[in-house]
Amino acid sequence: MAQGTVKWFNGEKGFGFIAPNDGSADLFVHYSEIQGNGFRTLEENQPVEFEVGEGAKGPQAQQVHPL
Numbered sequence: 001m002a003q004g005t006v007k008w009f010n011g012e013k014g015f016g017f018i019a020p021n022d023g024s025a026d027l028f029v030h031y032s033e034i035q036g037n038g039f040r041t042l043e044e045n046q047p048v049e050f051e052v053g054e055g056a057k058g059p060q061a062q063q064v065h066p067l
Helices: none
Strands: 002-010 015-020 027-030 047-055 058-066
Touching (some): 002 027, 015 047
Parallel strands (some): 027 058
Antiparallel strands (some): 002 015, 015 027, 047 058
16 A cells, blocks of 8 residues: 655545555545544544545545554
8 A cells, every 4th residue: 555645635625645655646535435424534644554446536545444
């Protein structure tokens, strides 16, 4: 799994972006890809682990696990 940091996340709209630690382009992240129970959200600068998958508009973070 890749690791990165949450650049920003809008809990009301349910999406945001992750900056991968390897320096590659920022990745879109949707709340439905955050692993866990209850209300799923991410905080700015929060470290995360994720898989890179293909979304409707290009690469996106999938199976996101907050660290």
